Amino acid sequence: MATYLSDSPVVMTSYLGAGDPNVTKRVTTGPSLGQDSKWGGDGQRLDTPLFGGRSGRKKSGVVLRPLLTIFFVVAFLVMLTSMREGQIQFIEHGRGEWPPHTPQEPDLGETVAEEDKNITEGHPVFGKRKLLQDHEQLHNYVATLSGESSGKAGRKVSRFTEKLNVRIQYIELTPEEETFLSKDKMTLWKDLSGTLYKEMTSSCLSCSVPEVHRNKWGEIDQCDEKRPDKIWCSTWCPFERHCISWANNLREEMNKSGGYMKFYRQSQAFKPYIVIFTGGAYVTENGEVYNDEVVFDCRGHCQRKSTKKIRRLRARKKFTYKKVYVTDHVWRGPYHELADAAARLFFYHKELLADPEIMIHATTDYPPHEENFEIRPWRDHKVAPSQIDIFEAFGINGSRFITGDVYADEVIVSQVHCSSAENLYGIEEMRLGRAIHEHLVSLGYPNYLPLGQGTILVVKRTHRRRITNLDELVEGLQKIAGSKKVEVYDDHAGLTQSQIWGLFYKADLVVAPHGAGLVNLVACRKHAVVHEFIQPAYPNMDPANCNFNFKDLASFMGLTYYADLPSDMHRPARYWDAKENQWIDPPTSMTIDLPTTLRNLQQIIHSHF
Numbered sequence: 270m271a272t273y274l275s276d277s278p279v280v281m282t283s284y285l286g287a288g289d290p291n292v293t294k295r296v297t298t299g300p301s302l303g304q305d306s307k308w309g310g311d312g313q314r315l316d317t318p319l320f321g322g323r324s325g326r327k328k329s330g331v332v333l334r335p336l337l338t339i340f341f342v343v344a345f346l347v348m349l350t351s352m353r354e355g356q357i358q359f360i361e362h363g364r365g366e367w368p369p370h371t372p373q374e375p376d377l378g379e380t381v382a383e384e385d386k387n388i389t390e391g392h393p394v395f396g397k398r399k400l401l402q403d404h405e406q407l408h409n410y411v412a413t414l415s416g417e418s419s420g421k422a423g424r425k426v427s428r429f430t431e432k433l434n435v436r437i438q439y440i441e442l443t444p445e446e447e448t449f450l451s452k453d454k455m456t457l458w459k460d461l462s463g464t465l466y467k468e469m470t471s472s473c474l475s476c477s478v479p480e481v482h483r484n485k486w487g488e489i490d491q492c493d494e495k496r497p498d499k500i501w502c503s504t505w506c507p508f509e510r511h512c513i514s515w516a517n518n519l520r521e522e523m524n525k526s527g528g529y530m531k532f533y534r535q536s537q538a539f540k541p542y543i544v545i546f547t548g549g550a551y552v553t554e555n556g557e558v559y560n561d562e563v564v565f566d567c568r569g570h571c572q573r574k575s576t577k578k579i580r581r582l583r584a585r586k587k588f589t590y591k592k593v594y595v596t597d598h599v600w601r602g603p604y605h606e607l608a609d610a611a612a613r614l615f616f617y618h619k620e621l622l623a624d625p626e627i628m629i630h631a632t633t634d635y636p637p638h639e640e641n642f643e644i645r646p647w648r649d650h651k652v653a654p655s656q657i658d659i660f661e662a663f664g665i666n667g668s669r670f671i672t673g674d675v676y677a678d679e680v681i682v683s684q685v686h687c688s689s690a691e692n693l694y695g696i697e698e699m700r701l702g703r704a705i706h707e708h709l710v711s712l713g714y715p716n717y718l719p720l721g722q723g724t725i726l727v728v729k730r731t732h733r734r735r736i737t738n739l740d741e742l743v744e745g746l747q748k749i750a751g752s753k754k755v756e757v758y759d760d761h762a763g764l765t766q767s768q769i770w771g772l773f774y775k776a777d778l779v780v781a782p783h784g785a786g787l788v789n790l791v792a793c794r795k796h797a798v799v800h801e802f803i804q805p806a807y808p809n810m811d812p813a814n815c816n817f818n819f820k821d822l823a824s825f826m827g828l829t830y831y832a833d834l835p836s837d838m839h840r841p842a843r844y845w846d847a848k849e850n851q852w853i854d855p856p857t858s859m860t861i862d863l864p865t866t867l868r869n870l871q872q873i874i875h876s877h878f
Contacts, residue, residue, distance in 0.1 A: 394576055395557075395564045402569040404539060404684070410563060411437055434548040435563060439540040440616050442696070450692045453536045456824045457529045461869050462834040465530075465803065466519035472806040472815040473512035476502035499808070532824055535691045543616055546680040551584050552630050554642050554673045556597030558680050567595070571687035583646050584676035593675060594621060595630045595682040604785040605632075606656040608822070609685075612697035614663060615704060616683045622664050627681075629665060631656065633672040642673050649673075658766045662708050689818050695825035702791045702826055705770050709792070714771060720796050721878040724754045726772055728781030731761045734804055734813065735858040736782055737839075745867045746780070749874065753777070760786050777878055780870065782835075782859060787819045795827035798877050800870065802861060805838050831873065833866065835859035 391397035401407045550560045555576045598609035634653035657667035686694040770792040782802045806815040823830040841855035
């Protein structure tokens with residue numbers, strides 16, 4: 270329809286009915302409103318077909334139909350645009366989320382422009398925000414805020430001042446925990462193979478350099494960056510002579526002690542703490558917390574997965590909450606779900622139980638090669654079902670989990686350990702162990718089970734590091750166990766987390782190859798015994814190589830730890846799968862020296878039980 274506006278009479282002509290006297294009507298710009306009842310508020314005649322007047326009632330639809338068609342087309346286009354921006358989502362049963370491609374983030378104009386400017390001028394991800402990575406930096410920043418807020422620079426810091434938008438709150442410890450945290454301590458563990466020091470030396474040498482490196486400016490540069498040719502080493506870059514000297518010391522130590530090796534715990538001079546952001550703050554997909562001024566990376570200088578991008582628009586448009594507690598573990602898998610994420614609950618557990626509206630920010634359960642926040646930033650990615658099972662055992666409903674970039678009026682995040690040798694890690698795991706014990710007692714397990722009246726538990730791995738002669742091991746154990754019951758935990762049996770904890774709680778002796786399932790040692794009773802088969806060192810990207818992490822966990826939980834090596838480690842060569850269009854790493858397996866292993870286990874049973 271063509272419309273022309275002028276002082277002269279206006280003719281409105283429909284292209285669908287040109288020349289029809291009932292369609293073409295002369296609409297004269299009339300007098301002011303109210304002068305003639307035939308005139309509308311906009312100066313048009315009310316008896317025209319456009320308004321269904323007397324002269325055009327029969328064929329008024331001829332004009333309305335094209336107008337309605339235009340209206341619905343425009344509405345559809347608006348809706349389509351909204352869906353592409355992620356404001357409207359359609360989820361079809363069995364077909365995933367619509368749309369299949371990355372939606373365009375809405376633009377906040379000057380805010381986004383300012384953010385881009387910050388990123389250009391400062392940190393590649395967080396811009397000009399101040400980065401806090403340890404307790405000292407955090408304490409000094411809070412002291413500065415406190416001095417500015419009071420107008421008295423340098424006055425004593427009040428860590429509980431409600432006016433501060435970033436506060437430190439120290440965790441109350443029992444007298445036993447305070448003593449434990451503040452003192453270095455050495456414990457012993459035994460190498461049953463007598464050759465583990467060689468594996469440790471091999472691992473060291475595979476990452477070593479012959480001498481000091483210098484960069485192009487002549488400055489000392491000892492592998493500060495990750496090395497693509499030895500990615501399994503990350504930033505570890507010892508000198509060859511140090512590896513050899515370390516090996517000699519280990520050998521002498523073992524010869525003097527009859528096969529025992531030392532484990533040194535690392536103390537901490539201050540209490541564990543949580544950091545509270547008020548007045549609004551963001552959380553990244555990996556658990557960093559930031560506002561417009563500062564970023565707190567709770568893992569500090571630890572080796573960790575890096576955050577490549579912050580998505581403030583995602584947070585403000587769709588994922589905004591009142592209060593959030595951060596428990597991210599970053600690395601996927603059952604070990605990190607329990608020893609990292611769940612252990613962090615118990616610095617804030619009472620508050621989480623008291624206020625069910627506090628959301629729990631955790632790591633998303635998606636494999637690196639599948640969809641993630643880069644592919645679908647607006648999707649509500651889920652955590653692993655196993656993590657929900659763990660948290661619900663401690664009274665935390667799984668519906669409280671959130672992931673990815675979020676925004677909250679208040680964000681709480683706890684201090685995190687870097688190494689499993691830190692006393693902080695020990696306090697986290699001991700609190701976790703007590704909570705598991707209380708949970709099992711509530712399910713009917715005995716509150717006290719004397720050592721010697723429990724079982725022998727053999728862990729059966731069905732994928733990597735599978736013991737090829739495990740059936741023969743179980744049969745041999747049944748012959749030497751006497752009256753003790755031998756149980757087998759199959760890691761693919763589909764047990765609930767509580768059932769798994771129950772198996773470890775009843776066990777006097779746990780026999781297992783290295784693997785994430787040993788994280789359930791936190792459920793064991795004090796003075797239980799662990800016998801672990803270590804995966805030998807190998808120059809490839811496998812964190813299981815020569816990994817003694819469970820030696821540390823056993824020490825903190827008050828368990829007796831023995832390590833051994835398999836007689837053979839089977840590493841099939843990787844191959845190219847043309848159908849899947851990717852390289853395949855076949856699962857590894859190990860064969861143990863059965864007569865020697867049974868002889869060692871029989872001696873352990875007789876000496877401990």
